[in-house]
Amino acid sequence: MSLISIGKRMPAQVVNKDLQNERNKCTFNQEEFTLWWVGGEEQLKEKRSRESYFESQPEFQDKVPLHFASHQELYEETVRKATVIFTKVKKLLTEQGKYDEKKYVHFMEALLGTGFIKEGNPLGIHFSMFIPAIVGHASPEQQDQYLKKALNCEIIGSYAQTELGHGTFLRGLETTATFDPQTDEFVINSPTLTSYKWWPGALAQTVNHCVVMAQLYSNGKCYGIHPFMVQVRDSDTHMPMPGIDIGDIGDKMGYKGVNNGYLGLKNVRIPRTGMMMKNAKLMRDGTYVKPSSSVLAYGTMVFVRVIIVRNMAQSLAKAATIAVRYSSVRRQSHINPELPEVQVIDHVTQQAKLFPLVAKAIALKLTSDNLWQMYERTTSDLNSGSLDRLPELHAIACCLKVVSTSDTATGVEVCRLACGGHGYLTCANFLNYYSLASAASTYEGENTVLLLQTARFLVKMWNQAVQGKQLMPTVGYLQNYVGKQVQQFPWSDSVPVIISAFQAVVANKLRIACQSIEKRKAKGATPEEATNMTGLELIQVAEVHGRWFVLQSAYEMFEKACQKASAPLVSVMQNLCKLVVYDEALRIRGDLLRFTTMTETDLVKLEQNYEACLQALRPNAVGIVDAFDYPDFVLGSALGAYDGNVYERLFAEAMKSPLNQEPVNKTFELYLKPLMKSRL
Numbered sequence: 001m002s003l004i005s006i007g008k009r010m011p012a013q014v015v016n017k018d019l020q021n022e023r024n025k026c027t028f029n030q031e032e033f034t035l036w037w038v039g040g041e042e043q044l045k046e047k048r049s050r051e052s053y054f055e056s057q058p059e060f061q062d063k064v065p066l067h068f069a070s071h072q073e074l075y076e077e078t079v080r081k082a083t084v085i086f087t088k089v090k091k092l093l094t095e096q097g098k099y100d101e102k103k104y105v106h107f108m109e110a111l112l113g114t115g116f117i118k119e120g121n122p123l124g125i126h127f128s129m130f131i132p133a134i135v136g137h138a139s140p141e142q143q144d145q146y147l148k149k150a151l152n153c154e155i156i157g158s159y160a161q162t163e164l165g166h167g168t169f170l171r172g173l174e175t176t177a178t179f180d181p182q183t184d185e186f187v188i189n190s191p192t193l194t195s196y197k198w199w200p201g202a203l204a205q206t207v208n209h210c211v212v213m214a215q216l217y218s219n220g221k222c223y224g225i226h227p228f229m230v231q232v233r234d235s236d237t238h239m240p241m242p243g244i245d246i247g248d249i250g251d252k253m254g255y256k257g258v259n260n261g262y263l264g265l266k267n268v269r270i271p272r273t274g275m276m277m278k279n280a281k282l283m284r285d286g287t288y289v290k291p292s293s294s295v296l297a298y299g300t301m302v303f304v305r306v307i308i309v310r311n312m313a314q315s316l317a318k319a320a321t322i323a324v325r326y327s328s329v330r331r332q333s334h335i336n337p338e339l340p341e342v343q344v345i346d347h348v349t350q351q352a353k354l355f356p357l358v359a360k361a362i363a364l365k366l367t368s369d370n371l372w373q374m375y376e377r378t379t380s381d382l383n384s385g386s387l388d389r390l391p392e393l394h395a396i397a398c399c400l401k402v403v404s405t406s407d408t409a410t411g412v413e414v415c416r417l418a419c420g421g422h423g424y425l426t427c428a429n430f431l432n433y434y435s436l437a438s439a440a441s442t443y444e445g446e447n448t449v450l451l452l453q454t455a456r457f458l459v460k461m462w463n464q465a466v467q468g469k470q471l472m473p474t475v476g477y478l479q480n481y482v483g484k485q486v487q488q489f490p491w492s493d494s495v496p497v498i499i500s501a502f503q504a505v506v507a508n509k510l511r512i513a514c515q516s517i518e519k520r521k522a523k524g525a526t527p528e529e530a531t532n533m534t535g536l537e538l539i540q541v542a543e544v545h546g547r548w549f550v551l552q553s554a555y556e557m558f559e560k561a562c563q564k565a566s567a568p569l570v571s572v573m574q575n576l577c578k579l580v581v582y583d584e585a586l587r588i589r590g591d592l593l594r595f596t597t598m599t600e601t602d603l604v605k606l607e608q609n610y611e612a613c614l615q616a617l618r619p620n621a622v623g624i625v626d627a628f629d630y631p632d633f634v635l636g637s638a639l640g641a642y643d644g645n646v647y648e649r650l651f652a653e654a655m656k657s658p659l660n661q662e663p664v665n666k667t668f669e670l671y672l673k674p675l676m677k678s679r680l
């Protein structure tokens with residue numbers, strides 16, 4: 001089967017000679033890689049036909065790039081584009097008939113995750129949080145009432161949780177929903193300035209509904225935060241509903257299309273049945289019925305953390321594609337003075353910047369596949385009433401959200417640096433990738449806070465291991481390390497042994513952190529104070545646990561893929577797997593020297609193995625990023641286009657600057673001339 005038969009795009013332009021040369025060197029079958037990467041022939045066909053559809057839509061052609069637009073123009077343009085995407089989603093979801101989470105996530109990934117709107121999709125939150133909140137919190141009757149309308153976009157919604165005063169500490173939220181038994185309604189209020197909702201995506205001017213998280217009061221008692229469906233704008237006029245104070249929170253570092261808003265509520269009345277009652281319930285007489293677990297109110301956040309990991313893998317792969325292609329076209333300096341200037345990709349330091357990022361993007365994607373399977377298993381258990389695996393999923397989703405967002409943000413910045421000065425131009429498109437990844441380090445749980453959540457779980461698991469109790473699968477390895485003394489793990493440079501060495505690092509650091517907590521308690525600190533004082537140790541443990549999970553997932557998934565792949569592709573996959581493992585091991589070399597039998601000689605060998613991987617991947621670097629199969633339209637970069645005509649594209653982009661549309665700017669007459677003519 002040939003890729004041509006499933007719609008491969010051919011470049012219209014003549015391809016840069018150096019880039020073509022790279023493609024000629026590729027040792028593996030790219031079609032085979034692409035099919036593995038996207039999940040099969042049908043998926044590839046669908047992906048390409050979807051991309052061609054959007055690329056050909058006149059609505060998606062910017063005459064002037066949006067980064068030259070004002071705050072307001074940019075918002076209006078992104079809404080216009082978003083409605084084109086949403087019309088397509090609406091059709092697909094309506095055809096589907098009923099809500100199916102797997103297909104739903106596929107549409108999200110296809111239509112939102114692809115990044116058709118580089119500046120962020122103002123309607124994205126409707127799909128990424130509002131609908132999942134309905135699915136996670138609404139009773140079957142409420143789902144009948146809201147889900148179809150939301151899938152059809154008859155109502156458009158946001159998820160309003162964060163307030164001006166609180167984002168992390170959810171128990172501190174101040175918005176109140178007080179039950180009025182006289183009228184069978186809730187009265188929702190923002191009692192203080194700090195209780196104003198602040199940040200929710202699309203809340204400002206876009207949505208007409210939102211799920212509002214508020215403290216539930218009934219019969220004078222507070223029952224904690226719960227989700228409520230609130231209509232914030234009229235369905236016909238879009239005017240704010242009575243008691244609703246709503247607007248835009250202003251310009252941001254990135255995500256400029258995502259209309260983040262504020263919301264104040266003054267005596268807003270909604271029926272009692274506007275409380276989302278899948279988990280907790282409030283009866284007609286005001287009696288509160290507890291959910292099976294108080295953390296079910298946090299369910300939407302787990303789902304979104306899971307999809308963020310997948311989204312980050314794609315962002316990193318796109319940034320790496322741009323930087324690898326550019327590095328093959330860009331020539332700078334001589335290695336051998338007798339020969340022409342080299343492609344910058346031939347500098348080993350450049351390879352060390354980029355190839356580990358290519359490998360990391362793949363490892364994160366494989367991890368997200370694994371995490372998604374865990375999510376599906378846990379959700380199915382939850383639906384049949386078992387909450388046993390939820391803490392484990394929460395803990396792993398937290399640290400993977402952290403590792404994926406922080407590595408992507410850092411990785412995109414490395415890609416920008418790898419493209420020298422031109423990487424700093426907006427038309428290189430690193431700014432959008434960076435600001436999206438950087439925002440993801442904060443939203444959906446600030447990264448440090450999430451590492452502390454994982455650490456809280458690990459400490460609990462350690463204590464259970466010490467008591468000889470059975471542990472959950474992702475932390476089962478701790479059982480091998482219980483005991484008072486640091487255990488030196490026997491080092492060897494085989495990939496599975498290195499991955500196990502990560503377990504040894506987690507377990508030993510965790511033991512030490514638990515001892516620190518105990519020592520601090522013994523000196524009179526409360527458990528909370530002792531935990532806070534041990535925070536630095538705890539976040540390190542949680543991060544290494546996350547990194548171990550990434551390596552383990554990638555290794556298992558690569559091994560599985562290698563069983564079916566052709567020999568040349570197996571060799572590429574093995575090198576990618578080794579590179580990501582060596583790279584992560586070098587990152588924690590201090591801990592490896594401390595907790596394993598690794599010697600100075602072993603470390604040097606590890607560094608040599610790492611360099612050998614860079615060398616082995618060099619001929620295939622362009623082949624691999626091409627096989628990610630991102631069309632130019634999706635990459636959105638003058639530096640990363642398939643044809644490699646970098647300088648022509650940079651020039652064409654500069655010509656779009658509004659400043660270049662007239663020979664003399666008015667500032668000459670207004671300011672420069674008077675300055676030049678003025679005499680002191």
Ligand SMILES: CCCCCCCCCCCCCCCCCC(=O)SCCNC(=O)CCNC(=O)[C@H](O)C(C)(C)COP(=O)(O)OP(=O)(O)OC[C@H]1O[C@@H](n2cnc3c(N)ncnc32)[C@H](O)[C@@H]1OP(=O)(O)O
Nearest residue numbers: 108109112113128168170295298307310311394443444445
């Ligand atoms: C594949 C598809 C790809 C598609 C791509 C599509 C492209 C789009 C990409 C995505 C874009 C998404 C856009 C999203 C925009 C941002 C939205 C937001 O920020 S919205 C705003 C987001 N805001 C935030 O994220 C706020 C962050 N803050 C929080 O999450 C919490 O308040 C807290 C966890 C920090 C503390 O809470 P507190 O109550 O003080 O908790 P304690 O510490 O006292 O622990 C109590 C117990 O609860 C447990 N537990 C806790 N959480 C969970 C959970 N989720 N579950 C289960 N359990 C949980 C915990 O373990 C503990 O158990 P135990 O030890 O007692 O057994």
Ligand SMILES: Cc1cc2nc3c(=O)[nH]c(=O)nc-3n(C[C@H](O)[C@H](O)[C@H](O)COP(=O)(O)OP(=O)(O)OC[C@H]3O[C@@H](n4cnc5c(N)ncnc54)[C@H](O)[C@@H]3O)c2cc1C
Nearest residue numbers: 160161162166167168199200201439442443444445446448
């Ligand atoms: C682009 C973007 C989109 C967003 N979209 C939405 C949305 O759609 N809906 C919504 O409801 N919200 C949204 N948010 C808000 C977001 O979820 C919060 O900003 C986020 O959860 C962090 O909370 P915070 O702002 O209160 O940070 P803070 O908690 O104030 O963090 C400040 C600092 O304090 C530290 N800190 C706080 N608590 C602890 C602790 N317990 N232990 C150790 N350190 C701590 C943090 O590590 C951080 O360094 C969005 C935010 C952004 C940036």
